[in-house]
Amino acid sequence: MKVAFYPGCVSKGACPELYVSAKAIAEPLGLQLEELTEAPCTGAGVLSEQNPELADSLNGLTLAMAEAKDADLMTICSTCQGVLSGVSYHLAKDEKRLEKVNATIGDQGFGLRYSGKTKVKHLLWMLFEDIGLERVRAAIKYKLTGLKIAPFYGCYILRPNEQLGLNERPERKTYLEQLIALLGAEPVEYRGSTKCCGFPMLTFNRDKSLSMAGNHIIEAKDKGADLLVTPCPLCHLNLDGQQPDAARVLKTTIDVPIFHLPQLLGLAFGYSPKELRLDHHVVPTKGALEKIELKV
Amino acid sequence: MQFTIEIGRYNPEGTYAERAVQGECFPPPWDKAPPKHYQTYTVELPEHAVVLDALIAIREYQDESVAVRCACRSAICGSCAMWVNGHAHLACKSKLTEFTKDGKTRVESPPSMPVIRDLVCDMTTFWGKHFKVNPWLDAKKPEPGPMEEYRVPNAAMEELIQEVSCISCGACLMDCESFAVNPDFLGPQALAQAYRYVGDPRDSKTRDRLGEYSGPGGIWDCTHCYECVTQCPKGVDPLEQILKIRRLAVDAGFTNNPGTRHADAFATSVKHSGRLNELTLLPKSVGLFNVFGQLKTLPSAINMIRAGKLPPIIHKSIPGVSRIKAIFDRLGGRFK
Numbered sequence A: 001m002k003v004a005f006y007p008g009c010v011s012k013g014a015c016p017e018l019y020v021s022a023k024a025i026a027e028p029l030g031l032q033l034e035e036l037t038e039a040p041c042t043g044a045g046v047l048s049e050q051n052p053e054l055a056d057s058l059n060g061l062t063l064a065m066a067e068a069k070d071a072d073l074m075t076i077c078s079t080c081q082g083v084l085s086g087v088s089y090h091l092a093k094d095e096k097r098l099e100k101v102n103a104t105i106g107d108q109g110f111g112l113r114y115s116g117k118t119k120v121k122h123l124l125w126m127l128f129e130d131i132g133l134e135r136v137r138a139a140i141k142y143k144l145t146g147l148k149i150a151p152f153y154g155c156y157i158l159r160p161n162e163q164l165g166l167n168e169r170p171e172r173k174t175y176l177e178q179l180i181a182l183l184g185a186e187p188v189e190y191r192g193s194t195k196c197c198g199f200p201m202l203t204f205n206r207d208k209s210l211s212m213a214g215n216h217i218i219e220a221k222d223k224g225a226d227l228l229v230t231p232c233p234l235c236h237l238n239l240d241g242q243q244p245d246a247a248r249v250l251k252t253t254i255d256v257p258i259f260h261l262p263q264l265l266g267l268a269f270g271y272s273p274k275e276l277r278l279d280h281h282v283v284p285t286k287g288a289l290e291k292i293e294l295k296v
Numbered sequence B: 001m002q003f004t005i006e007i008g009r010y011n012p013e014g015t016y017a018e019r020a021v022q023g024e025c026f027p028p029p030w031d032k033a034p035p036k037h038y039q040t041y042t043v044e045l046p047e048h049a050v051v052l053d054a055l056i057a058i059r060e061y062q063d064e065s066v067a068v069r070c071a072c073r074s075a076i077c078g079s080c081a082m083w084v085n086g087h088a089h090l091a092c093k094s095k096l097t098e099f100t101k102d103g104k105t106r107v108e109s110p111p112s113m114p115v116i117r118d119l120v121c122d123m124t125t126f127w128g129k130h131f132k133v134n135p136w137l138d139a140k141k142p143e144p145g146p147m148e149e150y151r152v153p154n155a156a157m158e159e160l161i162q163e164v165s166c167i168s169c170g171a172c173l174m175d176c177e178s179f180a181v182n183p184d185f186l187g188p189q190a191l192a193q194a195y196r197y198v199g200d201p202r203d204s205k206t207r208d209r210l211g212e213y214s215g216p217g218g219i220w221d222c223t224h225c226y227e228c229v230t231q232c233p234k235g236v237d238p239l240e241q242i243l244k245i246r247r248l249a250v251d252a253g254f255t256n257n258p259g260t261r262h263a264d265a266f267a268t269s270v271k272h273s274g275r276l277n278e279l280t281l282l283p284k285s286v287g288l289f290n291v292f293g294q295l296k297t298l299p300s301a302i303n304m305i306r307a308g309k310l311p312p313i314i315h316k317s318i319p320g321v322s323r324i325k326a327i328f329d330r331l332g333g334r335f336k
């Protein structure tokens, strides 16, 4: 299946392990990734909140690029998903807004027009809705039996409902749990799974942001989690990258590794932890991997 | 139809204390939630019944000791907000069939607020925040006489319908994620009301308000989690109102805060390279001359470098970035 692949800035910046593992699992899943190398950053909600018109055009351009490839747009980041879902939702509904976008991108020599029809889907959704669980099951070479895994969705893949199509497909709110079980591990139920990691406030409200991240991980740990898995690299930056500092703010130790969704799939598909760059995390993944007899 | 209801019970006099367990833990300052125990009731009600119907049926016919606060029973008075299956909802607007999980519906006082008894929480904090934003009109013109009106164009007031629809139920604040770790945060309801006056053309204090709401505990303390948008039973969209205040405050020149610096650094990076540059984002938002703030972020930066997660020092632009720049030149406004 051909998809227009939108890797997002973070997978090409501070989370290279996400990019590498997403590319790795494409083959066993039968995904032909056509990467949108010229697509700009979504603005991660920061640009839309300050200047919606600008964000419309930047993201409208990305949607048009996918349309030109005649493929659905695939994201690997809850935040990219949220922003692109939002813009595609509004442009599909509001002809005037769409016209403005086309007027802007039409003048920049991209040779593109956006019709308002591109479907934007996170890899997580594609697994269930396009690739199909049969195919995922067939690709599993190594069951993750014995691991207790806490899902961590990230706000923008869960809220607001309407833009994300959750009213029509409420099951999207349970995909992570279902997937964890499918891979042979046990999903951990805890309040924090749908909560905010605090990243949006990290730069301007550091201690509060870190207490949020820390509280959720501690709750998952108390409920027995060996690791957390997230479809959002921005959550990963806070939950993994800042975890030692979060522990300091909360005056405790945490030490729970955080996996990207494609890393978890990659392990089950038989890739080595090294190939998935599981040795490049701030919180060591060693303990969790040893539980399923893998080494970094 | 038969429904099973599990009620989180708490009684300050301690009548139920022997069966009680520590309440659901919640981030500080509420991490020591008072002990409560869950008591299960079965009720027979029609399919269309709501959670509040069940609670009233229980109180009237099974156990008069159950405390519940309600009045209008039709989503108008705002008194029946409580936790239903772990999220804040109006009990009178939540259909039992939609809120039955694993064969039962669990209701309790939200752990983010002090509990008075059973399902009744103490709303003092909520009202304190509400009044802190000066939720009244400071009119430009003198008060009109008894037979006159202070007239403004219809469209100006239509803009405020969302904010005016607030019934002060507190559901948004109960589930607000910033409030959970930051008791000083004004919160979604108060800030949505703040916009109701900022956006009112009759108000004379717009600038003062914008300055005040830009300070500590204000608009920049929101983490953008959309919980308030999802939980509000009246479509007030508090987050959207907070973002409107942010835009107006920045336009009015209240830019000397990390939130604005963050947005500016973000925009500059996307404009010049098409991508986000994590390397400069953090230091620029903290403020390049804020030595203490910079030092605080250092340990994390070192951890990231050690793990080999540092973004490339030479930040590469995406191909064709000049066209992205052109879009910024055209629509960028402050970010040009």
Ligand code: SF4
Binding pocket: B172, B175, B176, B177, B178, B179, B187, B188, B221, B222, B223, B224, B225, B226, B227, B228, B229, B238, B239, B242
């Ligand atoms: S979006 Fe902001 S105000 Fe709304 S619940 Fe989240 S932190 Fe609170």
Ligand code: SF4
Binding pocket: B165, B166, B167, B168, B169, B170, B171, B172, B173, B188, B189, B192, B231, B232, B233, B234, B235, B236, B237, B238
């Ligand atoms: S904004 Fe909505 S949820 Fe918050 S108090 Fe008002 S009506 Fe209730």
Ligand code: FES
Binding pocket: B069, B070, B071, B072, B073, B074, B075, B076, B077, B078, B079, B080, B081, B090, B091, B092, B093
């Ligand atoms: S009883 Fe009035 S809002 Fe529910």
